[in-house]
Amino acid sequence: MKPRHSESKGSRREPRASSEDTTPGDPKAASERGQSDLQPDRILESAPGCGTSRGFVWFVGAGPGDPGLITLRGAQLLRTADVVLHDALIHSAILDEVTGRRIDVGKRCGHHSMRQEKISALLADLAGQDQRIVRLKGGDSGVLGRVAEEALLLTERGIPFEIVPGVSSATAAPSAAGIPLTHRGLADSFVVATAHRRADRRDAGRDFSIPTYSACTTVVLLMASASVGDWSEQLLQSGYPANLPVALISAGCTELERVVETRVARVEDDLRRAGLQTPMLAVVGWVVTLRGQLAGGLARFSPDQNEGRDGVRGAPDRVPAKLEKSRRGGACFRSAS
Structure with a gap:
């Protein structure tokens, strides 16, 4: 028979934390549970429109150049996307994180690999094929990144999307x-x-x-x-x-x-x-x-x-x-x- 342990008067035993006691997305709490809310599968599960048969688009800001300055969420999304449409000035180390198909749609100094109208149409067409797409833009896509032009077409076609901010150059x-x-x-x-x-x-x-x-x-x-x-x-x-x-x-x-x-x-x-x-x-x-x-x-x-x-x-x-x-x-x- 095991001896019974008693607590001294005035002392309290801390209750074990349950999943209800933690804040979603807290890395420390997630680590204690043996999993991370920032894992790619959990990102996809939590995204609007996921879990359905429809496609989904993430507009991700790649940061100002240094591959260490892309956000954690952005980097993880690159590893889970079916297709990544990326700008021309994205660091090669960031593109190396892509596990799916890569399409260069970048523009440099008046030389366009694809015109803006075609980029928007391609984005919508791929999402319409139940693809999970990352549209990777330099810096922050909301700062002179034409993100709204592409997102407006998605809205017209009823395709859900999320804008993931980046660090602006x-x-x-x-x-x-x-x-x-x-x-x-x-x-x-x-x-x-x-x-x-x-x-x-x-x-x-x-x-x-x-x-x-x-x-x-x-x-x-x-x-x-x-x-x-x-x-x-x-x-x-x-x-x-x-x-x-x-x-x-x-x-x-x-x-x-x-x-x-x-x-x-x-x-x-x-x-x-x-x-x-x-x-x-x-x-x-x-x-x-x-x-x-x-x-x-x-x-x-x-x-x-x-x-x-x-x-x-x-x-x-x-x-x-x-x-x-x-x-x-x-x-x-x-x-x-």
Whole structure:
């Protein structure tokens, strides 16, 4: 007969956790149950429309370039999809996770492997064949990724879908390069706009969505290489100072990343001289000055990466006098609290 164990007065034995006591999706709790709510089969079971005979589409953001920056959910969906339709600039290590059929529908610099209308139609047709599809897009599909154009056709055909967010290059590439888009006393807002022009230049006379100059607003221009002459001229015409710092980031968050620091007045010349390759974005604003100050501690920074010209390399240590004056006037001042 086994001895009976008694509890001392005032002590309590913790009850065993049941599945009802845990929060769905909690990795620690799932591990204690011997399974993970993030396993591919459980993802599919929980998705709307799964468990039926109909197809399903996931729009997945692949992140800014580094294969480690795709979300866990996105990576697991790649391993379970029947078909993956992917953009051109997806890292090969991410595509290696695909176990099903791969279809390259990417577009680069006016060269389209498939027109947008055909991509949308193919996506809907495959889902209509009871296929489970991942539409893999660079960055975050909701930031200049045309996700709504493709999703609208699915909606018209009654095909269920889910949008899985990704890490946008608009914020990730500058941050990884040592340029936070906001900083107390320098910038309290940022604007993301496309600098893309149509290949046939039918939109050549149209202004980009660049706001009127504010010292406390950072402007990020995506796809900024080919139209640099247009947008730099528009900046000057919109009141942006000629000496306002600009960072040009090519292939951000990848092993091929290059960063050139320059100024609005000479950005076109410096870009052509540097020969930066696409994809490339531009960061316009005083936060670019932080890169030089953070260089000493930024692990991925090396002096060879900073290709700014004389007077720009290392960036100014001080905020320009006019901006300092506006800060004292409360334009973008933040208290120490």
